[in-house]
Amino acid sequence: MKKYVLCLILIQIPVLAQWNTSAIKLGAFSPSSAGTGFIVGYEGSHFFDPQFSFGWSIDWYHSNYTDATVVNNANNLYGTSGSTNELRARTNIHDFPVMAVGTVRFPVTPLSDVYVMGGLGAEALFVSYNNFLNPSQSDFKTAFDFNWRIGVGGTYGFGKKSEVFAELAYHSSSPSWTYDGYDANNNKVTYERVFDMSGIMFRVGVRFYY
Numbered sequence: 001m002k003k004y005v006l007c008l009i010l011i012q013i014p015v016l017a018q019w020n021t022s023a024i025k026l027g028a029f030s031p032s033s034a035g036t037g038f039i040v041g042y043e044g045s046h047f048f049d050p051q052f053s054f055g056w057s058i059d060w061y062h063s064n065y066t067d068a069t070v071v072n073n074a075n076n077l078y079g080t081s082g083s084t085n086e087l088r089a090r091t092n093i094h095d096f097p098v099m100a101v102g103t104v105r106f107p108v109t110p111l112s113d114v115y116v117m118g119g120l121g122a123e124a125l126f127v128s129y130n131n132f133l134n135p136s137q138s139d140f141k142t143a144f145d146f147n148w149r150i151g152v153g154g155t156y157g158f159g160k161k162s163e164v165f166a167e168l169a170y171h172s173s174s175p176s177w178t179y180d181g182y183d184a185n186n187n188k189v190t191y192e193r194v195f196d197m198s199g200i201m202f203r204v205g206v207r208f209y210y
Contacts, residue, residue, distance in 0.1 A: 019047035020210055021055070027203030029061050029171070032196040034093055037063035039201060043101060051105045057119065061095040092128040095197060097121060097147050097171065111157045117169070119149040125175040125195055143175030143195060155207070163207050172198040 022044055029039040038061070045055030099121030105113040125143040151169025158164070176194040 019053075021045045021047070021053065021207050022210070023165075023205050023207040025059075025167075025203040025205035027201060029199060029201040031061075031063075031095075031171070031199040034063040034065050034091075034195070034197070037061055039203065041203070043207075045101070045103065051107075053103045053105075055101055057097075057099050057101050059095075059097050061097075062093070064090075064092045066090055090129065093195070094126040095123065096126075097123045097149075097173065099147065099149060101149075105155075108154075113155045115153050115155065115167075117149075117151050117153070117167070119147075121147055123147045123173045123175055123197065125197070127195070141177055141193075143177050145173045145175040145197075147171065147173035147197075151201075161209050163209075164204070165207060166204045167202070169201050169203075170199070171201055174198065 023042070025039075025041040025043065027039055028036055030036040039059055041057055041059035043055060043057040045053040047053045099119035101117060101119040103115050103117040105115045107113050123145050125145075127141045127143065129139055129141070149169050149171045151167050153165055153167030155163045155165040174194055174196050176192055178190055178192045180188060180190055
């Protein structure tokens with residue numbers, strides 16, 4: 001009997017080691033610079049055993065907002081000028097974090113798990129904004145930075161092929177670039193525009209096993 005059980009375990013191990021998953025995630029992300037916006041993501045993983053998986057993810061976050069930091073800078077340089085400074089600060093961003101992700105699961109019931117996850121990667125931020133000196137002119141920039149993420153979540157399975165899940169995570173990155181401008185005395189100044197993309201995200205999704 002013991003040999004029979006051992007044989008079943010040895011048969012199962014290579015099967016589990018070949019599990020792959022694909023997950024779609026939808027939710028809200030609230031980075032410090034841009035406020036709450038919609039985020040959608042894809043995650044692909046490989047299970048090395050039933051409790052541990054490793055893979056990659058890519059997300060897309062979008063926000064169209066007025067940058068309070070730019071408003072403050074404009075007020076300090078040119079004085080409060082109402083709608084002109086608000087126009088200077090209008091910003092449209094598309095953020096694309098790409099990460100390597102590891103997940104550890106803890107079974108709760110035969111159909112549900114809780115998990116912790118962590119990720120490291122890089123981030124590309126595409127920014128369309130109004131020119132600081134000429135607000136009627138639109139400029140475009142791309143900024144990059146490294147990123148990291150930690151989170152917790154829970155799953156509920158529907159058989160062996162799919163599950164639904166919800167997760168709460170903290171994401172950290174600060175893409176930036178430098179540019180030249182002039183202060184109120186017409187002196188040339190180098191500025192750095194930093195987008196603090198650190199914040200909380202909450203998402204729900206569905207994961208498929210194959």
